[in-house]
Amino acid sequence: MRIGELSRATGTSTRSLRYYEDQGLLSSDRRSNGYREYGEEAVRQVTFIQDLYRAGLPSQIIRDILPCTAPTPPEGECTQLLARVRQVRDELARQEQQIAQRREMLDRYLTGAATPAGIGGQRHCST
Template sequence: MRIGELSERTGTPRRMLRYYEEQGLLVPGRASNGYRDYAEGCVDRVLQIRGLLDSGLPTRIIKQVLPCIDDPAAIHISGATAETIATLERERDSMAHRIRCLLRSHEAIVGYLEVVRRDQLPSAGVPAVRYRRADSVTEAA
């Protein structure tokens, strides 16, 4: 299949597919006219790459992990080197840190929305607080 069809089937922009190729993550064949020719299996490969990128793995790690993926739901590494294991452990720890940061941000936004929604519902006869600054409070009339 040509790059346009792969792009359409995976929802991945053509430019991103070319980037995957530059990074060695995707290897298309070439038609006699020089156009990229992607095998059917490239659809799954692109979806795996996108999933790994979405999980926060950088392309240099994805390049190491992709050959070890037989099943998109699992990673099987046989004969992993100490370097590969150390790299994956660092990535795992980095992901855990990002998850903790995201959870804190999520909780802050939830709390902020609760305050904003509460303040937008005026009680009978009591003005609603529209916003707060460190030095003043502006109320609705």
């Protein structure tokens, strides 16, 4: 299928598909007229790539993950990769915890239960 067809099938812009190729995440064959030609597995692969991006993984890790999804993944590399993915997940969990703490402090401030550090007295703003 051509790039426009893959774009429609996956809901991904042609610009993103070209970027995926530039990053080594997706490959195509070139026709004699220069058009890109993708195999049927490209739909599944693009969907998977998009899922990994939404999960917060950078291109470098996604590029490393893709061989591990093959029917016969390379030995050893995938184990190390899983450790890297766990690190990304753990960092996201840490960031979520920080955000939750900040949101809680803002909620306490907005309800009058707390004032920002270093500011004494009553709130002078009306809500």
